Amino acid sequence: xxxxxxxxxxxxxxxxxxLGSHIDSFRRRKSGLGKVSLFRTAxxxxxxxxxxxxxxxxxxxxxxxxxxxxxxxxxxxxxASQAFEDACSSGFRLKxxxxxxxxxxxxxxxxxxxxxxxxxxxxxxxxxxxxxxxDCGASTQAIASYxxxxxxxxxxxxxxxxxxxxxxxxxxxxxxxxxxxxxxLDYAIVGGMDSLCRFTLNGFNSLxxxxxxxCRPFDATEAxxxxxxxxxxxxxxxxxxxxxxxxxxxxWSNVDEAFHQTGSSPEGDGPYMAMSQALAxxxxxxxxxxxVNTHGTGTPSNDLxxxxxxxxxxxxxxxxxxxxxxxxxHTLGASEGVEAVCCAAAVKYGIKIGSLNFSxxxxxxxLVPYTGFEEGAGIDNIISNSFGFGGNCSSLVFSKx
Amino acid sequence: xxxxxxxxxxxxxxVDGFDSVDRDDSKAFFDCLYNGSHVPRDxxxxxxxISDGNLRRRMGPLVKSGVAAGLLCLDGVPSDSVGGIVTATxxxxxxxxxxxxxxxxxxxxxMLNPSPFMQSTFNTxxxxxxxxxxxxxxxxxxxxxxxxxxxxxxxxxxxxDEGAETVLAGxxxxxxxxxxxxxxxxxxxxxxxxxxxxxxVLLSSIRTGNTFAELHCVKxxxxxxxxxxxxxxxxxxxxxxxxxxxxxxxxxxxxxxSGPYMxxxxxxxxxxxxxxxxxxxxxxxxxxxxxxxxLLDIL
Numbered sequence: 001x002x003x004x005x006x007x008x009x010x011x012x013x014x015x016x017x018x019l020g021s022h023i024d025s026f027r028r029r030k031s032g033l034g035k036v037s038l039f040r041t042a043x044x045x046x047x048x049x050x051x052x053x054x055x056x057x058x059x060x061x062x063x064x065x066x067x068x069x070x071x072x073x074x075x076x077x078x079x080a081s082q083a084f085e086d087a088c089s090s091g092f093r094l095k096x097x098x099x100x101x102x103x104x105x106x107x108x109x110x111x112x113x114x115x116x117x118x119x120x121x122x123x124x125x126x127x128x129x130x131x132x133x134x135d136c137g138a139s140t141q142a143i144a145s146y147x148x149x150x151x152x153x154x155x156x157x158x159x160x161x162x163x164x165x166x167x168x169x170x171x172x173x174x175x176x177x178x179x180x181x182x183x184x185l186d187y188a189i190v191g192g193m194d195s196l197c198r199f200t201l202n203g204f205n206s207l208x209x210x211x212x213x214x215c216r217p218f219d220a221t222e223a224x225x226x227x228x229x230x231x232x233x234x235x236x237x238x239x240x241x242x243x244x245x246x247x248x249x250x251x252w253s254n255v256d257e258a259f260h261q262t263g264s265s266p267e268g269d270g271p272y273m274a275m276s277q278a279l280a281x282x283x284x285x286x287x288x289x290x291x292v293n294t295h296g297t298g299t300p301s302n303d304l305x306x307x308x309x310x311x312x313x314x315x316x317x318x319x320x321x322x323x324x325x326x327x328x329x330h331t332l333g334a335s336e337g338v339e340a341v342c343c344a345a346a347v348k349y350g351i352k353i354g355s356l357n358f359s360x361x362x363x364x365x366x367l368v369p370y371t372g373f374e375e376g377a378g379i380d381n382i383i384s385n386s387f388g389f390g391g392n393c394s395s396l397v398f399s400k401x
Numbered sequence: 402x403x404x405x406x407x408x409x410x411x412x413x414x415x416v417d418g419f420d421s422v423d424r425d426d427s428k429a430f431f432d433c434l435y436n437g438s439h440v441p442r443d444x445x446x447x448x449x450x451i452s453d454g455n456l457r458r459r460m461g462p463l464v465k466s467g468v469a470a471g472l473l474c475l476d477g478v479p480s481d482s483v484g485g486i487v488t489a490t491x492x493x494x495x496x497x498x499x500x501x502x503x504x505x506x507x508x509x510x511x512m513l514n515p516s517p518f519m520q521s522t523f524n525t526x527x528x529x530x531x532x533x534x535x536x537x538x539x540x541x542x543x544x545x546x547x548x549x550x551x552x553x554x555x556x557x558x559x560x561x562d563e564g565a566e567t568v569l570a571g572x573x574x575x576x577x578x579x580x581x582x583x584x585x586x587x588x589x590x591x592x593x594x595x596x597x598x599x600x601x602v603l604l605s606s607i608r609t610g611n612t613f614a615e616l617h618c619v620k621x622x623x624x625x626x627x628x629x630x631x632x633x634x635x636x637x638x639x640x641x642x643x644x645x646x647x648x649x650x651x652x653x654x655x656x657x658x659s660g661p662y663m664x665x666x667x668x669x670x671x672x673x674x675x676x677x678x679x680x681x682x683x684x685x686x687x688x689x690x691x692x693x694x695x696l697l698d699i700l
Contacts, residue, residue, distance in 0.1 A: 041510065042509055042510035042511065043510055104544075105522070105523075107544075113502060116499075116502050116506075117502075117506050120503070120506075120579070123579055123582045123583055123586075124582070124586070128583065128586040128587055131583060131587075132587060134492075135491060135492055135544070135546060135663075136523070136544040136545065137491070137544060137545035137546035137548070137549070138546070140545060141546070141623075141690070144623070155623075155624060156623055157622075157623075158621065158623075159545070159548070159621075159623045160543055160545045160548055160552040160621075161543065161544050161545035162541065162542065162543060162544070163493075163522075163523035163524065163542050163543075163544040164523075164524045164540070164541060164542050165522050165523075165524055171541060175541075175556065178559060178563075179559075182559065182562070184559075198505065198510065199501070199502060199505065199518075202501075202505045202510050202513055202518070203501065203515065203518035203519075203521075205510075205513070206513040206514065206515035206518055207515045207518070207519070254539045254540065254541060255537055255538065255539065255540070256486070256527075256528060256531040256536065256537055256538065256539075256540035257537070258528075258531040258532045258534075258535055258536060258537055259532070260532075261519055261525070261528065261529075261532070262515075262519055269537075270537075273537060388524070389519065389522045389524065389525075389528070390522065390524045390525060390527065390528025390529075390531075390540070391528055391531060391532065391540070392524060392528065392540055
């Protein structure tokens with residue numbers, strides 16, 4: 001069994017265009033949530049948009065005007081190439097068997113929904129190439145081609161796409177870690193990407209779980225989530241001589257709560273099982289966890305469930321915990337990609353990142369999230385959670401080298 | 402690697418409009434292949450497999466088909482012995498996606514029914530099976546074109562190797578008339594125009610009297626290669642498992658009933674389990690870029 005190291009990281013979200021700008025947002029406690037400006041929608045809710053338009057992203061990535069590329073893929077290319085360059089700048093050269101594993105929930109829906117609205121009455125019309133990126137795998141393959149075009153990035157021996165709703169990227173990281181541990185891969189580029197679109201915005205609105213104000217995770221007045229977009233990727237490696245690595249991925253788990261298609265049990269069965277099993281894989285006791293990065297969407301259902309699980313697992317010694325959702329929204333399939341990058345940096349630099357928009361705890365749980373900001377804090381092990389529709393609960397453990 | 406056996410399989414095909422010679426173009430085609438026998442259409446009843454009427458009525462066509470095929474495979478298997486449910490779909494629940502999209506446009510983004518949105522989520526089949534059977538273990542969904550089912554099957558094998566006793570793995574996709582029209586324009590439409598196909602297998606670490614096959618490996622290879630290069634790759638895979646392509650039975654995805662279809666290998670595997678014997682390869686070269694080989698020994 002081989003150890004799994006994080007040797008590179010890249011991220012883009014409403015909180016910033018790279019890892020440094022994310023840390024800066026956390027330091028200044030600055031939220032990236034705002035009005036939807038990049039596409040037309042009848043809904044007036046806050047969202048976490050990446051500030052760059054598609055053409056700005058294409059320009060930065062040096063991609064010529066054609067062919068069609070979904071925003072989901074563009075965001076993924078940006079974060080994954082940052083992660084790759086980050087690993088290279090630390091002196092790593094990716095060789096041996098290499099995998100690319102992406103998580104996404106919408107794929108190319110941002111383009112398909114426009115095509116459908118315009119042409120659904122006459123499907124013989126319109127530029128057919130614009131729907132060629134509808135399926136999720138198309139975005140991953142576009143990212144693979146882009147990475148291959150970067151000098152020093154060899155091809156991929158393994159490539160796949162995962163979609164388990166909001167835990168997609170968490171499960172992509174877990175698969176990469178398992179494949180490295182078992183020796184099937186030497187390096188894995190893992191994470192997730194999702195762009196905002198009307199389809200998902202309206203989907204969550206139809207479920208009545210969007211807050212018309214900025215989300216307030218774990219606060220007594222919390223009333224729902226805000227959606228976001230972005231991408232986050234890690235480079236995982238088995239190389240035990242890594243001195244410039246961020247951290248190790250020591251624990252992981254994927255369980256199904258099997259309770260409700262879109263709701264969470266108030267007792268937190270799924271989150272409890274996920275965190276307990278991830279600790280077991282890591283060989284850690286609850287008392288060895290320094291910090292918990294919760295899924296913490298801001299919906300009363302999720303946050304009660306997750307709080308119950310934290311109390312069940314840690315009892316009177318719940319470690320400091322946060323939710324990052326008020327910085328960039330819930331980025332769905334990308335969420336654990338974006339947040340895993342933040343966790344990897346938190347372990348490496350000993351950063352404690354504080355929750356936003358908290359004033360008093362949920363009655364009944366009394367749990368108070370960490371709301372400060374601290375560097376050089378010394379963090380040994382972080383648990384990071386992501387939960388999705390269908391009862392999918394995933395937890396990862398990031399540990400100091 | 403621990404040995405990995407296939408102890409059950411179920412395939413449900415319900416489609417319209419084949420253009421092949423041996424099937425009537427104008428008539429809907431139905432088949433359910435379950436552990437070696439065909440269930441006649443008259444005696445096949447979704448109600449018997451998915452007994453919760455409210456749940457069943459809310460299900461879109463592919464959700465119902467996928468859940469039913471998965472539950473058939475799990476029939477008689479204790480829930481606590483299931484170490485994972487791993488599903489695959491290329492395009493997901495198209496009927497539900499279209500329904501929600503049309504509602505959103507027609508109703509100008511207000512007062513929308515959330516059911517088709519919830520069901521358009523790719524992991525819906527896997528999670529429904531988990532909920533119906535109370536299975537709390539690993540639950541995963543792969544959505545990568547011609548690699549979707551291969552990824553699921555290879556993850557399921559890895560779970561067996563990691564210690565799971567039983568793992569359910571399946572692939573499913575549907576076609577709707579509008580999407581078929583679009584795929585014709587893109588030059589990659591399957592041979593049927595409307596309907597759904599779901600294929601599941603039950604993997605186990607234990608060989609029993611009901612074991613159908615031993616699964617040896619699932620290999621994928623991504624990119625454009627010359628036919629010569631691909632043939633060498635396939636031979637090398639065969640060789641590493643002590644066989645060669647000439648002496649093994651080969652089932653090709655493009656020759657099956659469904660034509661170019663993202664999770665075709667799931668139904669081809671089920672057909673191979675019924676018709677094949679001995680060393681068998683399932684060969685897939687989806688869109689000239691997603692190449693895969695599944696090697697099994699059919700008992």
